[in-house]
Amino acid sequence: MSKISTAPIEIANRADQNRSFGLTAMRGWMECPGLVPTRIVVKAGDQSAHFNAADCCIKLADDTYFVIFNVVTHLFPDGLLIVNVSVEFTNGEQCCFPERFVAVNNSSALAKAVTEDLKAHGTPPIIARHVDSSHFPYEGGKTKAWFDIEATSPVPLDFTPSPDMETAHRHLEHWGFCILPERLPGELIHEFKGAVSEAIKSGELSYQEGTSQRILNAHRLAAGRKIWLYPPVMQFLKAHFRDQPCACQTLTYVNGSEQNAHQDTIHLTPYPAGFMAGVWVALEDVQPNSGELFVYPGSHKTPRLRARQLGLEKVDEDYSSYKKFDDEVHRMMVEGGYERHTYMAKAGQILVWHENLVHGGSVRLDKDKTRFSVVSHYFARGSVAYYDSRGEAASLEELPNVA
Ligand SMILES: O=C(O)CCC(=O)C(=O)O
Numbered sequence: 061m062s063k064i065s066t067a068p069i070e071i072a073n074r075a076d077q078n079r080s081f082g083l084t085a086m087r088g089w090m091e092c093p094g095l096v097p098t099r100i101v102v103k104a105g106d107q108s109a110h111f112n113a114a115d116c117c118i119k120l121a122d123d124t125y126f127v128i129f130n131v132v133t134h135l136f137p138d139g140l141l142i143v144n145v146s147v148e149f150t151n152g153e154q155c156c157f158p159e160r161f162v163a164v165n166n167s168s169a170l171a172k173a174v175t176e177d178l179k180a181h182g183t184p185p186i187i188a189r190h191v192d193s194s195h196f197p198y199e200g201g202k203t204k205a206w207f208d209i210e211a212t213s214p215v216p217l218d219f220t221p222s223p224d225m226e227t228a229h230r231h232l233e234h235w236g237f238c239i240l241p242e243r244l245p246g247e248l249i250h251e252f253k254g255a256v257s258e259a260i261k262s263g264e265l266s267y268q269e270g271t272s273q274r275i276l277n278a279h280r281l282a283a284g285r286k287i288w289l290y291p292p293v294m295q296f297l298k299a300h301f302r303d304q305p306c307a308c309q310t311l312t313y314v315n316g317s318e319q320n321a322h323q324d325t326i327h328l329t330p331y332p333a334g335f336m337a338g339v340w341v342a343l344e345d346v347q348p349n350s351g352e353l354f355v356y357p358g359s360h361k362t363p364r365l366r367a368r369q370l371g372l373e374k375v376d377e378d379y380s381s382y383k384k385f386d387d388e389v390h391r392m393m394v395e396g397g398y399e400r401h402t403y404m405a406k407a408g409q410i411l412v413w414h415e416n417l418v419h420g421g422s423v424r425l426d427k428d429k430t431r432f433s434v435v436s437h438y439f440a441r442g443s444v445a446y447y448d449s450r451g452e453a454a455s456l457e458e459l460p461n462v463a
């Protein structure tokens with residue numbers, strides 16, 4: 061008998077290791093000297109799934125693997141879910157990971173509607189490593205985002221803060237974005253910039269000066285977390301989703317991103333469509349030629365592009381195949397007659413975009429000009445949240461409930 065060791069299975073996409081909701085990625089590490097895994101059997105509650113090891117395992121080093129799979133917790137009753145994972149090897153040996161308990165809670169009205177849709181569609185309760193749009197009933201599902209189907213009252217296109225929350229909602233529904241009435245306070249911007257610069261110096265955050273590189277994880281800094289949780293944003297999103305918002309990530313930019321025009325949908329993908337929003341905060345007055353954010357007003361109503369439909373494989377680091385996606389977005393903007401508008405934000409202004417709005421970063425014509433900004437993406441708690449391009453479950457942090 062060879063010596064196989066396994067580490068406890070962890071929840072890969074939630075900060076809370078005991079409670080979970082939505083699409084939950086689970087991951088266990090194992091060392092199996094001289095052995096190659098062939099089959100993985102996952103049992104969750106009264107469901108079980110058998111996978112080829114190639115569809116669940118990532119080889120980390122010789123004899124060392126990650127076993128990764130996803131549990132669609134919408135398809136399990138609220139309460140304690142027991143997860144067992146066993147592995148079969150080429151020589152017939154077997155090993156089991158330690159049993160894992162997760163407290164599942166999908167109690168919102170949206171989560172319950174999603175459960176019904178997934179049951180009717182036949183979504184597998186346990187999915188191998190890669191999650192795909194075909195797992196979810198985008199065509200036949202009954203649950204639609206209310207803001208995508210209710211007739212919207214036209215409001216004039218406006219790139220200044222809305223006078224009140226109600227107007228902001230109408231602008232978002234009609235044009236695919238809005239600017240909130242409330243600004244981020246100057247002191248918080250100052251505090252955040254100072255903290256980011258310290259964290260870059262100490263190596264806590266990674267950034268190469270002068271580049272368009274996005275700084276990841278600035279929400280782990282106290283000031284970043286305050287921006288993530290900024291109450292006017294959370295209240296707005298709760299009203300928009302009619303469900304609690306959960307924060308996915310932050311991307312902090314010192315300079316313009318120069319990102320091509322895109323829908324976020326293919327990268328930050330909700331089921332049902334619509335239940336994700338981007339929140340872009342200017343941390344300084346935007347200067348001309350600095351690589352300004354641009355949007356195509358109204359483009360949120362264009363068809364959503366999905367990796368499968370474009371024939372794109374799941375990607376990890378190399379997005380070169382996504383030229384096809386860029387070309388398709390470009391074609392839709394030209395054929396639909398959508399106009400590109402640059403957003404000359406004032407420091408502290410908060411722009412919210414609809415999941416499917418086409419946007420991007422202009423070319424940095426003047427490389428000496430910074431464009432300090434932070435963008436966060438949020439999903440509705442009751443939705444299924446994943447990254448279609450990567451085939452991964454989305455990382456979500458449950459923030460304190462918004463009243
Ligand atoms: O800040 C930008 O230039 C674009 C960022 C963006 O597209 C995003 O974070 O979704």
Ligand SMILES: [Fe+2]
Nearest residue numbers: 322323324419
């Ligand atoms: Fe984006």
